[in-house]
Amino acid sequence: MLDIQLFRNDLNDVAKRLTKRGFALDSEKFVKLEAERKTIQSRTQELQAKRNSSSKLIGQAKAKGEDVSVIMADIANLGDELKQLEAKLESVQQALNGFLSDIPNMPHESVPEGKSETDNVEVRRIGKIPSFSFEVKDHVSLGETLGGLDFETAAKISGARFSLLRGPLARLHRALAQFMLDTHTEQHGYIETYVPYLVNAASMRGTGQLPKFEDDLFRVPRMMGEEGEKNFYLIPTAEVPVTNMVRDEIVALEQLPMKFVAHTPCFRSEAGSAGRDTRGMIRQHQFDKVELVQILHPEQSYAGLEELLSHAEAILNKLELPYRVVKLCSGDMGFSAAMTYDIEVWLPAQNTYREISSCSNFEAFQARRMQARFRNSQGKTELLHTLNGSGLAVGRTLVAVLENNQQPDGSVRIPEVLRKYMGGMECLMR
């Protein structure tokens, strides 16, 4: 959520900056709602003040044993009017809040302008693209050759967009996650966390998945009371539970920066992705990811983003996978982000780079929704900044490892750093 003060102070500027990311702000609606809010709020508060002072007078008069009927008569009808006004104010404030909740974050000044991913800017390419003297196989056929990558059984058990791993491939998947966690905790200073995979609606609102993107989520009904929040949601990323650790908290300055890493499954409905990446395990309803989250002082957030990006890159470097870093243009960024770098890994079978990590600075956008604050050096509360990035998507990393390390006979060389997690195995073969 953006700061409502920005809208009050310079609506045109906000509208202009949002246009950059392809969002058309309904300025008129804001002006109207805000004017309504102001009128109703001041009238409401006026009546509340009158009620308060009259009630106090009654109390004092009664204590002295005086007659209170005159004061009582004076405010006889106040209650009804107040009740109506309070209800009205509540609904206007909700409308205003809903209006703000649907507005995406504003891109940082340095974000390149653009409409789609074709306008993204390549920052650097690292690693040498492997050349093969034979026809390269994609991970699906490599899985067939090796055995242990089974989409048919997964489809039987669950449906499309699920995968099932067996044997050494399943172990390699686990090895990747272990390796990532160990690297981030031992070398990059992150605290390992284990978090819930089912979260409430408030958490989803906090990080920006709700109210706008409910279709992307799996909702788990909860048969409980008549009222209240009856649903759990499966997390689409560990960003949600981890970032929400600071929701409704005021943390001490000394606790910053906070750096957390979590390995979790991620669940996405992939609504609207029909027909995209249907082959293989590139786009699944369920996949594992090691996620990096940083909670920071506002002045440190952009340095933090570069650092976090380098942590994700370190994994690719150690795995000897070629990749490139791309800075997303204004039109391609996610709803809550102010700046995003994507890391794309080289996939030989597709002869292209594919996203394997996305690292974003949300500035105070999520923190404002979450009321996540710290006490600054003046002792005042101030909103935190939040960052997160994949470090990395485990399934896609598995795909990249398989495809980039394939041998003419269909076997796969295991990268040096993973071997200790594979019981010393150097090669996957049938």
Add this chain to the structure above:
RNA sequence: GGAAGAGUGGCCGAGCGGUUUAAGGCACUGGUCUUGAAAACCAGCGAUGGGAAACCAUCCGUGAGUUCGAAUCUCACCUCUUCCGCCA
């Protein structure tokens, strides 16, 4: 699932219809004292919204209700603690 108890500012904790304008303490900030520090003493110190400011409003787990007036009374729900049952 059953029973009992409890949720109050950054933390602890009093308050159970009207000087609560949320006591008191801890922590924190400033000051006095001191070579410096500690201690002691003095003062300040919650959050959110509105307002240029004075100031006003809201907030005592959440939501409804009763009342001129609710932290306080009523109802529902949530969370936590203890005990019982079940269970990986």
